[in-house]
Structures are given as structure tokens and as C-alpha cells.
Amino acid sequence: MNNYLMAALFLAFSGLGYLYIVFARKLHIHDVPNNRSSHKQVTVRGIGVLFPLAVLYYACATQFQYPFFLMAIFTLASISFLDDLFTLSGKARFLVQLIGTGLMLYQIDLESNLLLLFTLFFLGVGFLNAFNFMDGINGITGLYGLVGAVSLSYMNQKVRFIDQQLLTLLMLALVTFLWFNFRKRALAFGGDVGSISLAAILFFGIVLLGEAVSWKYLMFFSLYGLDTGYTLFYRLLKGEAIFEAHRLHFFQLMANELRISHLRVSVLYAGLQLFLNTVLVLSDQLWIVLVVHLVLLVVMHRLRARLGKGVRWIPKNK
Template sequence: MTLNYLLFFGLFFLIELLYFKIADHFNIIDKPNARSSHTAVTIRGGGIIFSLAAISFFFVFGFQYPWFILGLVLITAISFLDDVFTLNNKVRLSIHLISVLLMFYQWGLFELDWFWIPVALIFVIGTINAYNFMDGINGITGSYSLLAICTLLYINEYVVGFTSSEFLIVIALSLLVFNFFNFRHKAKCFAGDVGSVSIAFLIVFFIGQLILKTQNFNYILLLLVYGLDAVVTIAFRLVRKENIFEAHRSHFYQFLANERKWSHLVVSGLYFIVQLLVNVLIVAFIQDSYGIAAGFALLFAVLFLIVRFGTEGKKRLIGGVG
């Protein structure tokens, strides 16, 4: 089995290198803009390896989770086309909705009470968008996602079995390959929408399986750091009466990288370490206690706000940047 995983790793490495040549030939690149935290033109869409890894798992390991894989293929295809051509929002969102509904069907969610559908839609769509917003500096999406997948693998192996360990390992291998090219001071490639959307789709699928298996919603906290940065940033932008759909550099990680001039890898490492500590607490201590989980999440949110006000200042956060 170890040999098989080594072959997967080598295959993903070769596929990524091949994609670089294709992207370079067809000029699939990321040019710096108002939202960017980078200054050099870089290959876009390296995160396509996540979906290709999932498809490889599907064919090698007995065609598991077919409806989810179909949804992943659709959302990957539309995200890649959007990376290249910038599609109409209605078309893109329609495909996203179809993909999410296919995921729900794979979960068996339609067999439950109807009100779980809108709850799940909010969670899934919110997470996908948060991942897209948070993918702005070298290493952050790759390292954070690798932590999520490894934590889920640990839970699956040692706490409660809820999915295929082979699936988690294959996705982890694709993340290792992507991080090799992205977790650098000068990244060889960026994930692109195709990468951030597809890895979010995968992680949400696994967390959804875990929640449905255990009936424990505390596992949402496995994405606490990303979630807080995304939600708090949107709240501040609403307070400042900004258009939340316009490009911006208002996230805390962007402030650290752009205003404080911290290294991208230091910021990415900081988010990784903080979420790692959260994950350890969830697995070791919080587990099924909703009261402890709610208290912990509230305390973490308060500390996050204190840090943001202390570093960014009230004028920047409440009164606008200036």
C-alpha cells in the first residue's frame, strides 16, 4: 500500500509539472491586481491537482462516492473556466448549486427533515466562499487544507470511522505536491479558483460525513480560524458601508502580509499553528460538549477581535482604511 501511495505522489508531481507547461503555453497566469498580495506574474490554477487526485482515487479505489465526484468534476470545470475566461456569475453559481446538491445526495441529506437543506447550503456555500477569499498569499491554502485533511485522517483512524482513509491520504498527497510549488517566498503557482473551490468542496464533504456520522456539530471548528477571519472581515466591511462583493485587501492575513510586511510563509505558518492548536483541543478535550465548544469559540472570537483592534486600529476597522 505504501508503494501505491508513493506512485500516487510521483504521478501527481508529474501531472503538476505537465500542467505548468500547458498553463504557460496558453497564458493561464495570475497578474497582480488591487486585491493581490503578490507582485509578480505567476501560473494560475495549480490547485487543479486536488480534483485530479480525487478522480484518480475514484477510479483506483472502486468507484466510491460517485455523486460527490460528479459534483466535484462540475464545480472544478466551471471554476477552471472562470479562472481562464471570467464567466457570467449566474452560470457559475448555477453549476455550484448543482454540485452542492449532488454532494447532499451523496450524504443522504434528502432523507432527513427538509430544514437541514438550507442549513447545509449556508454551511457549504459559506465555506467555499471563505476559502476563495482566504486564498491570497503563498502557502496559506495549501498548508491550512493539509492540516484539515490530516486532522480528519487522524479522527477517521483513531476516533471514529466516517469515510475512506485512502481518499483522505490521496488528497493529502496532492496537497503535499501543491505545497512544494506554492509554499515558497516566490511561488511557482497559485491555486486559482479551481484550487480553492475544489479543496473547499472536498474538505466540506469530509466534515459533512463526519458530522452526519457522529451527530456532532463541534467539528465545524476544524475551520475556525478561516471562518473567523472571513466572517469578521465581512462584518467590518459592512460597518464601513463597503461593497462586500468588490475586490479588497481587508482580511487580517492580508494586513499582516501587505501592511506589516510579514513574510507570506510566516503568516501562513501562523494560521496553520493556531488552527493546529484548535484542532488538538477539539479532538482531545472538547469533542461532544456543545457548551465547552461554544464557550471556546466565543473566547477565541473575542481574542481575535482584540488582536485585530490592537494591531490594525479602530480607524482602519471601523472608519475605513485611510
């Protein structure tokens, strides 16, 4: 893909983004703040449609390469956009996530044992929800997703495991998305359509990389996994409904309780993951990554305790 085409696509994505904002405002496709939100202004929601649009362009340009993957993306994007509009039932969303994950794994056609397939299926559904849960402050989804896409693209130059056009288009869509979202007051939020679509594309890429090279590269997105997993464990111990909205993720505590700006928290998450990915790519010293995660886990636990949001015991009635 030459530079002129990339520039033209960036302008096209930008124009589509502005058009979406205009129509979304007229149709009142808004995210209205509540006591669980990390923002205070009514903001357009759903500009994450840029990601499935990038995949649509890719599908047309490559005569629908990866057909089952494409089916998964458009199915997930459709149900997620409808959820942005109308708030669908959790069961319907979960069923579509199961179908989408299954389609992606079928596309990859892993020649492995059933245990690995089951593990990847479980991780795939968790991956989609982790990205959705973590999409709560300005810039975090775009920056973190860009770090993941750049990491996959770098590895693809060393060992070709995926069509580079797909990753290039994703990075262009992410840069465009950040133009609208990486601001003190965002012009638009990605919505479920953005976080779920982005997660699905990245999951497809990371499984292809794991199969081609090493499963250690699943840790390209380990920071989201650590925050989501620890928060889920905490909420289970507290007996809370884990699928209800909350402000208990580590990034939310920093933004809402410690009053660190959204953009700084987003840069911190993306920067930490970029450091971890660099270690994974350039070194076989996996212990460094594990030590960093252990330190982060201790920091998360201490911050919760400091803010009075830690787990000190399991309630007797649980």
C-alpha cells in the same frame, strides 16, 4: 494504500504539476498582479487542478464510489477552471456552487429536519467562497487545507465515516501542491479550481464527520470562518461590494500592511487551526475554543483600528 503506491502517486502528482506549469506558461494561464493583489510577480495560475485529479484517480480506483459527490467535484472544478481562464460571471459561478453543494448533501443523504439541511446548504456555499476568498498569499491554502485533511484523517481512524483512500489522496495532492506554492516566490498558484475543489472535498468530509460524531467538528475550519465573517461584516458596514476583490482580510493586513512574510502568516493560520482542532479532538472543553476565537476577534478589531481600517460608525447614507 501502501507506502510504495503513495510514493508513486506523489511522483505522478509532481510530474503532472511540472507539466501543467510548462503548458500554462505557453498558454499564458497567468495571475497578473494588480493593486488588490498580495504578490508582485506574474505567476502561473491553476495548479490546484491536482485536487480534482486526485479525486479522479480515487473515482477510478473505487469504481466511482460516492457518485453524486464526484459529480459535484468535477462540476465545480470545471466551472472554476474556466473562471481561471476567462473570468466568468458571478451568477454562473454561484449557480454551479449551489448545484455542487446540493449534490454533496444529496450524496450524504442526511436523515434530518429541513432546518438542518437548509443550514448545511447555506454553510456549504459559504464554505466554498470562504476558501476562495482566503486564497491570497503563498502557502495559506495548502497548509490550512492540510491541517483540515489531517484532522479529518485522525478522526477517521477513531470513527470510520469516510473512505480513508480519499483523504490519503487529498493529503498527497496537498503536499505536492505545497511543493510548488509554499515558497517566497511561488512557482504556481492554486487558482479558483484549487480553492473551490479543495473546499468541496473538505466540506464533504466535515459534514460526514458531523453526522457521524458531532457537529462541533464544523469548527475544524473556524479560523477561515472567523476571518471571512468579520471581513464580510466590516465591508457590509462600509457599504462596499462584498464580491469585489480587496485586501482587507486579516491575513492580508498582516502580509501587506505589517509586512509579515507570506509564509509566516500561512504557518500562523495553520498552526492556530491545528491547536484549535487538537483541543476539539482531545477535550470536551469547548469554552477554550470559544475564548480563543474571542481573543482573535479582538486582535482583528484592534489591528484594523490601528491601521485606520476599522469600523467606528455606520455611514448615515447606509
